[in-house]
Amino acid sequence: MMDRYRTIIEPFRIHAVEPIRITTREERLAAIETAGRNLFALHADDVLVDLLTDSGTGAMSRDQWAAIQHGDESYAGSPSWFVFLEAVTALWPFRHVIPTHQGRAAEKILFSVIGAPGKVIPNNTHFDTTRANVEASGAEAVDLVIAEGRDPSALHPFKGNVDVGALEALLASRGPDVPVVFVTVTNNSGGGQPVSLENLRAVRAVCDRYGKPLFLDACRFAENAWFIKTREPGQSERAIPDIVRDMAALADGMTMSAKKDGLANIGGWLALDDDALAESCRNLLILTEGFPTYGGLAGRDLEAIAQGLREVVQDDYLHYRIRSTAYLGEALDAAAVPLVKPFGGHAIYIDARALLPHVPALEYPGQALAVALYVEGGIRGCEIGTVMFGRQPDRSERAAAMDLVRLAIPRRTYTQSHIDYVIEVVTAVADRAADLRGLRIAPPQPVALRHFTARFLPIT
Numbered sequence: 001m002m003d004r005y006r007t008i009i010e011p012f013r014i015h016a017v018e019p020i021r022i023t024t025r026e027e028r029l030a031a032i033e034t035a036g037r038n039l040f041a042l043h044a045d046d047v048l049v050d051l052l053t054d055s056g057t058g059a060m061s062r063d064q065w066a067a068i069q070h071g072d073e074s075y076a077g078s079p080s081w082f083v084f085l086e087a088v089t090a091l092w093p094f095r096h097v098i099p100t101h102q103g104r105a106a107e108k109i110l111f112s113v114i115g116a117p118g119k120v121i122p123n124n125t126h127f128d129t130t131r132a133n134v135e136a137s138g139a140e141a142v143d144l145v146i147a148e149g150r151d152p153s154a155l156h157p158f159k160g161n162v163d164v165g166a167l168e169a170l171l172a173s174r175g176p177d178v179p180v181v182f183v184t185v186t187n188n189s190g191g192g193q194p195v196s197l198e199n200l201r202a203v204r205a206v207c208d209r210y211g212k213p214l215f216l217d218a219c220r221f222a223e224n225a226w227f228i229k230t231r232e233p234g235q236s237e238r239a240i241p242d243i244v245r246d247m248a249a250l251a252d253g254m255t256m257s258a259k260k261d262g263l264a265n266i267g268g269w270l271a272l273d274d275d276a277l278a279e280s281c282r283n284l285l286i287l288t289e290g291f292p293t294y295g296g297l298a299g300r301d302l303e304a305i306a307q308g309l310r311e312v313v314q315d316d317y318l319h320y321r322i323r324s325t326a327y328l329g330e331a332l333d334a335a336a337v338p339l340v341k342p343f344g345g346h347a348i349y350i351d352a353r354a355l356l357p358h359v360p361a362l363e364y365p366g367q368a369l370a371v372a373l374y375v376e377g378g379i380r381g382c383e384i385g386t387v388m389f390g391r392q393p394d395r396s397e398r399a400a401a402m403d404l405v406r407l408a409i410p411r412r413t414y415t416q417s418h419i420d421y422v423i424e425v426v427t428a429v430a431d432r433a434a435d436l437r438g439l440r441i442a443p444p445q446p447v448a449l450r451h452f453t454a455r456f457l458p459i460t
């Protein structure tokens, strides 16, 4: 019945509302000036539509809030731990599940154990905290996504795929230095692009030839599974949990941020099959996160995640999720705004370098565009470009590979009218893109991770 109509409705009704404070352009100009034109420094009450991240910013369901009331805060062996364990292993039947307070805590523990100077860790594309945790261990992080995954306009159904030939070459030349092969599903840093089952099988085969474990950075696994169902030959009739279990069967372990496809506001885990490695990781867990049956979480968080995992694999939810992201992309594309294509699962990326060709990369076109979207309509996106990646270890500066603005969509949070408003605002800013000017960083420059704290000045 539903298929006769074009409109994909949100598969939920609103149960509790959060007010959005409507601001004027003058108020936003004052707020962004106070924030040093850095969107991370804004008071979130001054934001109308917050597309900074899809991480931990989604709405929980009635049943997740109800599950929170079942939270049992026993230090050891809480019933909530067993509920969590059952929900995780129903999709990811690894022998060991180690709960953490978020994804990067799982990364920190794993790479502290298996990373070291001289080691190298391949991934399709490391997310920035993943790369930082690999490098903090002294190891080297190498990105081996297929060529299409580096080109914003190349069309490929699985742009997150690993370049299997490049992986094979790395293992042939440096095999003994590789403790693990990672694949990120979906490939966030490459635009939220999926990885096919066929590619995962090919990666598995190479790992088997060299005797290497394969781990998934599975933050957006359900969105990846939906792309497999809708794009990969022979998958369309399959249930999402079965596709997820296929992904799991190809891997030896995973890191996870429950702030994405756990549909929760906090949480994560590390899961794996290797008994000895699990024991080393649990020993570190106890030092930094907590006892192994709660990790970095309260019992109530474990319950919310368990229920989130049951909801995130439902077809109605994923259909709406992926379609509503594409809805924003299609409308901006029709308005000739340059975008990363095809559209990823959790975000739409505007190609700021293409939209602002008169602003050199070292004058931060992505930041200039992100500031303009905020001033024009109170929309907060995130620069992913030369501000984030341009600074070199020797403190010199280089243009990043791309200058993008990410509009990340929190899960189940904004309605179609919010997105229609975003479309209007972005289109209006794009129409006068030629008037936008670049920015420079006010001295002194932050020493590290400057995109979080730098202050910017207009170039006049």
Ligand code: F0G
Pocket: 052, 053, 054, 055, 102, 103, 104, 105, 127, 129, 130, 184, 188, 189, 217, 219, 256, 257, 258, 259, 267, 268
């Ligand atoms: N891996 C990927 C692919 C991610 O996107 C993130 C977080 C993490 C790991 C780390 O998880 O935040 O729970 O520690 N990405 C967020 C983002 C922050 O905005 O893309 P975490």
